Every structure is written in structure tokens, then in C-alpha cells.
Amino acid sequence: MERVPRGHHGGAPGKLVAAAVAFFAPDPQVAEGCAPEDYWEDPVEVWPECRGALGLFVALETQWNAAIGIGGGKRLGLRYEAVYPLLDRATEGDREEWDSLFGEIRHMEQAVLRIPGKAL
Template identity: 40%
Template sequence: MPRRAGRPLRRRAGRDRHPLRPRHLPGPAGKLRACAAALHEPPITEAEAREAGFELEDYDTEELEIWPENVQAVQMFCRIGTRWVHASGGMGAVITGVRWEAMYPLIDRLNLPPGDWEDLLGALEVMEQAALPVIRAAAAGKHK
């Protein structure tokens, strides 16, 4: 297994890593997807731990390392904040994606060459697609 490099991101115990990776990005498979999911996973609650027969202290905290080529994408993804599209329907509001018109100015301020701009956008799109199911499951109270 290759040596892991980069900055650690705290990740909750017992979560799966996503095996897919976009073809245009270098590095290990699934790192951006795992990072996006970890950023939006709700923490394990004390009630959930006790229901499973454990205490919160029994859970290990796994660190998910961010590779240097992904740091910029992760930092930008963390800046999304409230820039999500909320579609309302009969069952309440559902997050459908990132408000890209609000993100483009932030990306443009980085003054990246066109190829790097496209790579960053692609990485953010990958992270968006990985985060959406986690966000929706947490909103529905179905997190693991």
C-alpha cells in the first residue's frame, strides 16, 4: 500500500469508504468521496452508542488523510456552508445540490489556470455527489 501523505481529517468510526474515483484526478481511489461523506456525517450520539451496547469512549476516531493534490478541493468544499439548493415538496425541504452560481466566484478568486479550474470543479462535483446521500440520510434520521 502506498505511503499516505497529507493533512488528517477527523472521521467517525465504523463508516465505509467509497471505492470510486473520477478518472481525471490523480491519487488514491475514493479519497474525495470519503472526505465529503465524513464532513457531513452526523456524529454517533450517546443514545446510539448505548443502544448498540457501547459508550462513546468505546468508538475509535479514524483519521482520513487528505492528499496534497486534494487539499484545495477539500478547503473549497468546506467553504460551501449554506450554499446548497433546497427544494421544497410535500415532505419538506430536500437538498438537491450545490448552488454553483454562488461557488463560481469563490473558485474564480483563486485565479487558477483553466485546466486547474476544471480539475477543481470536477473534484467539487465528485464531493457534492458523495455528500448528498449522507446529508439526506442525516436529515431523515437514517445515519449509521
């Protein structure tokens, strides 16, 4: 993963959250005779300063705590025991970068948890 210089929040947090939500958003309801590709979704631009945090967040897509029941499943949050080693490896001991990336990942995590109707 390329190292990207970042400011306090790595650029506009709205872009970072929009990209995370777009990645985890539920598939659109597909009408009979149509394919998911037939539906146009607004593309989400990922700024260069957001790519590092988004790349780490996407790499964690299989590391969610979940509650599974009769009605389906629900995400409860990321497994932080999987997040910490990934951050350690990505930041190579840079504590300020570690803190910044961790904050960005937590911000995206909260946005994904607020997606309505997102089943596992």
C-alpha cells in the same frame, strides 16, 4: 489557501470523496449517558494534493439548495452561482485548474447527496 499541484483528478478520488463524506456525515446516535466524543470514528487522511479541492468544498458548506418540509430537510445540490466565483478566485484564470477543481467539487457533491439519513 495554498496552491497545490494536481494531476488529472488531483490524486486518488476515493480519498477526496471520503473526506467530503466524513465532513458531512450525520452525527452518530448517542446512547444515554454517553457523549459523541465517546464514539471512535476512523480518521480520514487527506492527502496534500486533495487539500485545495476539499478546502473549497468545505467553504461551500452553507451554499446548498435545500427542500424543507414537515419531515425535515434534504440537500438538493450546491448553488453553482456561489461555486463559480470561488473557483475563479482560487484558480486565478487557470482554466485547466478550474475545470479540475470543478470536477472534484461535483464529485464530492454527489457523494454527499448519497449519504443516507443526512438531515439539514
